[in-house]
Amino acid sequence: MTTVAPEPRGELELIRRLAARLAPPGAPRDPVAFGDDMALLDAAGPLLWTVDMLMDGVDFDSRRHPWDAIGRKAMAVNLSDCAAMAVEPIAALCAVALAEHLSLADAETLIAAADACGRQYGCPIVGGDTNSWAAPTVISITIAGRPRPGVPPVRRDGARPGDTVWLSGPVGGSILGRHLTFEPRVALALELAARLRPHALIDISDGLALDLSRILTASGCGAVLDAAALDAVLHPDAARLAAADGRSAREHGLYDGEDFELIAVLPPDAPASDAAALGLRWLGRIVADPGVWLATGSGAPEPLPIRGWEHFR
């Protein structure tokens, strides 16, 4: 006969386990220890910081997705924000509201996976807040990033008529899996910011059309996308999803969220060959007229409706 011990539970035990994982002995975080009221953020010069909150049933589905994939995504969407400003991620805080039925092992897996993903980019979790409640799980990660010397953060509002529009990779249909497994474009962003001096940069979280329109609105201009170039950057998942739901692959490419590719607006004199050498794909050009337009080659460009993922509707 075997006796089954009750599974360990409790915030204190979870914090103990996380401290052992995130701040192992021999890795002191002086002058502030892990588990104090605040975490140290060592800053030589200005920092940038941002927060993203992911909710079960909205940004992930814990009935289908494993907890390590969810934790990875929670960190990766923040790393993608660092890419969108071309800054180097340096550290993160992680706050969770855990569904009370969650096991301690699952909770630990969630946070450890976020930390492991961050560490691949030089960005460990250095503190946080652990809670539980009788509702679905929420995970919120705050990340801080540092500009590289001589490379100022790239804002959204610098696009000018005559600039060119580029994408870092294929778009559309991310819901088929890439929204969990995407690689945040941190290294690419740092390199392209240093070499091509982009006028504007953003990552695609809510959809190509909506996120591009954020650049355009902030910059006070518009963009004409080339239809053939757009078709060439559609991910096979866009066509796969289109075959299943009857919408077009182009629609999925324009309006699906969570591709986490970068939209880069480059100055007119940026050599196209240099952009292509970094893996960027040309998509169109910035114009004075506001809005996003699609040029098919025959006739005048047609305005594209702007929509995408919007919370709280």
Added chain:
Amino acid sequence: MTTVAPEPRGELELIRRLAARLAPPGAPRDPVAFGDDMALLDAAGPLLWTVDMLMDGVDFDSRRHPWDAIGRKAMAVNLSDCAAMAVEPIAALCAVALAEHLSLADAETLIAAADACGRQYGCPIVGGDTNSWAAPTVISITIAGRPRPGVPPVRRDGARPGDTVWLSGPVGGSILGRHLTFEPRVALALELAARLRPHALIDISDGLALDLSRILTASGCGAVLDAAALDAVLHPDAARLAAADGRSAREHGLYDGEDFELIAVLPPDAPASDAAALGLRWLGRIVADPGVWLATGSGAPEPLPIRGWEHFR
């Protein structure tokens, strides 16, 4: 006949309103504009940062508490963490998962109240993440603080036998209302850190006994509390609650959470008159034996059980 326009909704409208409130025209946040992928955190030297997540039904009750009081609390608990390290709060990020039935006005009130509370302490909200979902509201605030020149952050692990234990104000029964209206002890913490050089500092979020035990565990020692001194720092709410639930006022003082008063451990040579002049109340002394002990004046001190609010049990 009047026509009633549908109430405005949507994340974009909420962000537009928040931007108008939080980053009004004439208050530019160069070199990074409000609403970009990250917010600027201007740091001359090291920073400390922390995050606290509040959930409806756990940390507040939106059926009883107004949204401005909830927003204020969400900021104030973070300001209290700054007090607990004796650092000056400088800026905050705010992430929300709004219950989808919430009105735009309530959402705006929640976040604006957090910002207004922060501004009273020099700590505006400079960015965030707005989400909605079919579950109760969550608000998570990340705060950054800066040590004052010559005053290092006060950690938890510096208590030594012979030190004295002090409280910044009365404790117990905060659930009767003070958990929403407390004043974070930022100014006091900065002054006492500069003048009295405390060996350890923490704010009471989970209860006097549990939070004191965090100092003791981190420092490898114990504390003997004086029963008469403890009784003298009980808040009238502790007695009021005791009368209602049959537990003792002393129990409420020791184990109730969310007083957000400071526990300060002062070196033996810190003048008691200076501590008293700052409004600190003496509570006991640090000893070598681990644990928290209560001395009643007659007989040996008795060990106190350590318990308090713990999530995820």
